[in-house]
Amino acid sequence: xxxxxxxxxxxxxxxxxxxxxxxxxxxxxxxxxxxxxxxxxxxxxxxxxxxxxxxxxxxxxxxxxxxxxxxxxxxxxxxxxxxxxxxxxxxxxxxxxxxxxxxxxxxxxxxxxxxxxxxxxxxxxxxxxxxxxxxxxxxxxxxxxxxxxxxxxxxxxxxxxxxxxxxxxxxxxxxxxxxxxxxxxxxxxxxxxxxxxxxxxxxxxxxxxxxxxxxxxxxxxxxxxxxxxxxxxxxxxxxxxxxxxxxxxxxxxxxxxxxxxxxxxxxxxxxxxxxxxxxxxxxxxxxxxxxxxxxxxxxxxxxxxxxxxxxxxxxxxxxxxxxxxxxxxxxxxxxxxxxxxxxxxxxxxxxxxxxxxxxxxxxxxxxxxxxxxxxxxxxxxxxxxxxxxxxxxxxxxxxxxxxxxxx
Numbered sequence: 001x002x003x004x005x006x007x008x009x010x011x012x013x014x015x016x017x018x019x020x021x022x023x024x025x026x027x028x029x030x031x032x033x034x035x036x037x038x039x040x041x042x043x044x045x046x047x048x049x050x051x052x053x054x055x056x057x058x059x060x061x062x063x064x065x066x067x068x069x070x071x072x073x074x075x076x077x078x079x080x081x082x083x084x085x086x087x088x089x090x091x092x093x094x095x096x097x098x099x100x101x102x103x104x105x106x107x108x109x110x111x112x113x114x115x116x117x118x119x120x121x122x123x124x125x126x127x128x129x130x131x132x133x134x135x136x137x138x139x140x141x142x143x144x145x146x147x148x149x150x151x152x153x154x155x156x157x158x159x160x161x162x163x164x165x166x167x168x169x170x171x172x173x174x175x176x177x178x179x180x181x182x183x184x185x186x187x188x189x190x191x192x193x194x195x196x197x198x199x200x201x202x203x204x205x206x207x208x209x210x211x212x213x214x215x216x217x218x219x220x221x222x223x224x225x226x227x228x229x230x231x232x233x234x235x236x237x238x239x240x241x242x243x244x245x246x247x248x249x250x251x252x253x254x255x256x257x258x259x260x261x262x263x264x265x266x267x268x269x270x271x272x273x274x275x276x277x278x279x280x281x282x283x284x285x286x287x288x289x290x291x292x293x294x295x296x297x298x299x300x301x302x303x304x305x306x307x308x309x310x311x312x313x314x315x316x317x318x319x320x321x322x323x324x325x326x327x328x329x330x331x332x333x334x335x336x337x338x339x340x341x342x343x344x345x346x347x348x349x350x351x352x353x354x355x356x357x358x359x360x361x362x363x364x365x366x367x368x369x370x371x372x373x374x375x376x377x378x379x380x381x382x383x384x385x386x387x388x389x390x391x392x393x394x395x396x397x398x399x400x401x402x403x404x405x406x407x
Contacts, residue, residue, distance in 0.1 A: 006034045007106035009306065010095055012085045012250065014039025016048055017279025017295045018111025019067055024303030026075055032307060035077045036103045038095065041134055042082030044068045048134070049292065055138045055166030088254035090272060107274055107306060110251055110262060114244035114280040114290075119154070123216030129238045132163045141239065145170035148236030152176075152225050154213055156183040160241035161325045164205055167239070175206040175233055177213060177225065179242075187321050187332040191348070192355050192371040199328045199353070208233070246281045246288055261288045266313040268302040278302050284314060291319050320381040322374065331377035334367035334384040335359060342366065347398040356398050363389040365397075376400040 009025075011018045014037050022035065039045075043065070050064040072079040083099040094104050116131030118124050128148075130140050144151070145167060153164045156178030164174045176183075182193035183200075197207060212228040216238055225233045246261035257263050257271040261283035268276050268284075278298045280290055289295055294316065301314040320333035338344060338359045347356040352372065358380065359367035364387050368380040379401040383390060390397060393404040 006032065008104055009033035009035045009107045009109065010103050010105040011035065011037045011109045011111060012088070012095060013111035013113060013279075013281075014041065014045050014079070014081065015111060015113050015279065016045065016066070016292070017113065017299060018109060019045040020296060020299035021109060021111065021278050021302045021306070022077070023067075024300050025306050028303060028307035028309055030075075033107070035075075036080070036105075037072065037077055038080045038083060038085045038097055038101075038103075040082070040084040041136070043135065044071065044079070044081070046135065051132070051135070051138055052162035052166055054135070055132075055141060055163065056169045057166075061135060085250060088250060090254055090256075090275075093274065105274070107276070109302070109306070110256075110270075110275065110277040110281060111279045112247040112250060112281045115247045116240060117243045117245050118240050119213065119242055121213050121215055123218060123222065124240075126216055126218045126222040127220065128218070128222040128236060129216060129240065131240050132159055133244075141167060141237065142170065144237040145172050149173055150175075150234045151237040151239065152233055152235040153239045153241055154178075154225075155241035155243065156180065156207070156209070157186070157241065157243070158184060158321075158323055158325065160239070161200065163239045163241050165200075165203070165325065167237070168204055172237070173206075174204075175208060177208045177211050177227075177233070179210070179212060181210045183207070183209075184323075184330075187323070187336070187369075188330065188371075189336055189357060189369050191346075192330070192357070192369050195353065195355055195371050196325065196328060196330065200325070244280065244290070246283070248281055251277070251281070259283055266301075266315075267305045267310060268298055268314060269305070276302050276306065285316065287316060291321065293317075293319060318381070318385055320377065322377060329370075329372060329374045331370040331374035332368070333377065333381045334365070336367040336369050338367065345394075345398060358397060360390070360394075363391045365390055 045067040046064045053059040083097045085095045086098050087096045096102050116133045151167045151172040151174045153160045153176045156176050164176045168174045182190050214228045215226040216222050217224040225235050248258045251262045252258045262277045264282045279295050301312045304312045323330040342361045345358050354372040357369045365383045396404045
């Protein structure tokens with residue numbers, strides 16, 4: 001007797017979120033689905049977080065691969081690499097790719113991630129103006145570093161600083177241009193940001209803060225950046241690192257309900273019960289996501305429901321950011337700016353290059369910013385998550401876990 005055909009799972013997007021969900025699913029129910037994956041890039045799945053070491057020359061493309069092509073073959077997964085899905089037909093339950101391939105689905109997982117935001121200034125489409133999002137961008141930056149001298153990075157967040165560091169390591173003169181008056185303003189308060197800027201300037205990076213880009217100048221290729229106040233900077237390469245936007249055009253064109261991103265419930269299901277979504281393209285209870293920890297949680301919950309073991313719910317947790325920008329240790333967690341009814345306790349040790357600030361509300365810690373000495377970051381994060389009363393150790397809190405527990 002012939003066995004019934006397996007249900008078909010199609011995954012749109014071959015990035016970290018979608019493939020993490022597939023890995024979790026294979027652990028729970030390895031034989032359940034016939035799986036087909038469509039990806040925009042011509043590779044297997046790689047670790048996007050390691051693009052910075054790839055740019056800095058510390059890693060190779062092979063080093064950052066998570067699942068090479070053999071992994072797909074070994075797990076019976078059909079991979080269409082370099083052939084993105086361009087249309088979803090929900091009535092017929094099929095997807096169509098750029099190359100004309102069509103695949104039917106019983107369950108669809110959308111993991112289209114996000115797109116770099118390119119500020120719409122005149123000249124933004126000139127050769128030499130690129131984003132920092134994938135392997136191809138890194139290869140273009142390395143090529144530019146071999147031929148050119150002046151790089152301008154627009155955006156002083158984590159991604160912009162990592163791009164700047166990589167280009168500096170490749171021998172370019174690099175200036176970071178940022179709209180705000182302090183770097184990484186979402187993760188760091190002003191004093192920590194000032195320490196970071198100082199440390200980065202000592203490596204040779206330059207900064208123009210509080211500056212609005214008005215125009216990118218050039219004919220054959222970008223040659224300069226002009227600011228709103230009329231000042232200009234020479235630039236043979238301009239890297240746009242001014243944030244990302246959820247990539248939802250495909251889902252929206254298919255009629256799925258979207259707001260800022262694809263709206264999902266606690267099981268990561270969209271308004272169409274056959275279609276799930278995970279990662280940077282989703283919106284859950286008004287929030288969107290860019291850090292790995294919540295996306296791994298989403299992948300776990302989504303896989304459980306796809307496997308039919310659907311008792312899990314995705315619950316948003318407070319997030320902590322541990323960052324290593326060019327050898328500088330930073331840690332930020334919870335509500336770092338405080339608000340009515342909060343107070344700050346601060347430790348500054350300029351000689352050791354250490355800064356710590358804890359935000360307290362009543363007897364509990366609600367936020368932490370650490371610079372230079374981040375060893376106790378996870379402990380503070382745990383206190384924030386558990387809402388542990390800290391009144392008894394308040395005097396010793398800034399000196400860390402060992403001293404608090406010894407007392």
